[in-house]
Amino acid sequence: MLNEAVNLENSLEAGVEPERRVRDRGATERAILAAAKRLLAEEGFQNFGINAVARRAGCDKQLIYRYYGGLDGLVEAIGADLGTWVKDRIPEDTGGMFLLTYGDLMERLSLLLLDALRNDQLMRRILAWEISENTEQVRRLSEARSKALALWLERMRGSLTPPKGVDTAAVNAIVIAAIQHLVLAASAGGQCAGLSLKTSRDWEKAATALKRIVRGVYG
Numbered sequence: 001m002l003n004e005a006v007n008l009e010n011s012l013e014a015g016v017e018p019e020r021r022v023r024d025r026g027a028t029e030r031a032i033l034a035a036a037k038r039l040l041a042e043e044g045f046q047n048f049g050i051n052a053v054a055r056r057a058g059c060d061k062q063l064i065y066r067y068y069g070g071l072d073g074l075v076e077a078i079g080a081d082l083g084t085w086v087k088d089r090i091p092e093d094t095g096g097m098f099l100l101t102y103g104d105l106m107e108r109l110s111l112l113l114l115d116a117l118r119n120d121q122l123m124r125r126i127l128a129w130e131i132s133e134n135t136e137q138v139r140r141l142s143e144a145r146s147k148a149l150a151l152w153l154e155r156m157r158g159s160l161t162p163p164k165g166v167d168t169a170a171v172n173a174i175v176i177a178a179i180q181h182l183v184l185a186a187s188a189g190g191q192c193a194g195l196s197l198k199t200s201r202d203w204e205k206a207a208t209a210l211k212r213i214v215r216g217v218y219g
Helices: 002-013 025-043 050-057 061-068 071-089 102-118 121-132 136-157 168-189 200-218
Strands: none
Touching (some): 025 050, 025 071, 025 121, 050 061, 061 071, 071 102, 071 121, 102 121, 102 136, 102 168, 102 200, 121 136, 121 168, 168 200
């Protein structure tokens, strides 16, 4: 679905008329959503508006109002799409790993999240906005991502319980914050606190350190 929408968007750049390129509602909605996500990833909220999205999608801006109710509705749709992002990038299968302890679970989540964020420009944008902008649109996207992660953890946790005396909310928040900062720092300057984050070997070192921290707390 997404590839189809992106292909529709790319055809605009080749000079195809929007009326001929997008004929049905489903294709138009997918083109609008894909264009909105790409615009956010590349330029951020500063240049995010109905007209800009319409140009990217190759459609009349009235269709955005008709199908999404305007800019706020489009942001809501992007937020809903983040739930799919978690499902696609952080799968619920264990990948052959036996989750026997809460530590197993958090190690898997941490490594999957690290890899997913490294490979998603839009999600990195959202993370950066969370710590630099206090707008309703950013809060909506942040809450959607946080909710999707919390639901993943709840489903995967099952009967697994953390060690007694461990404040899991605090520990997990710090682990996730560390992962997010590593990714953002790497994107901005290729390093974090003196740790190079440019090569596969660099990221293997970071992943190993992350696992040791998680196991140090959860066993």
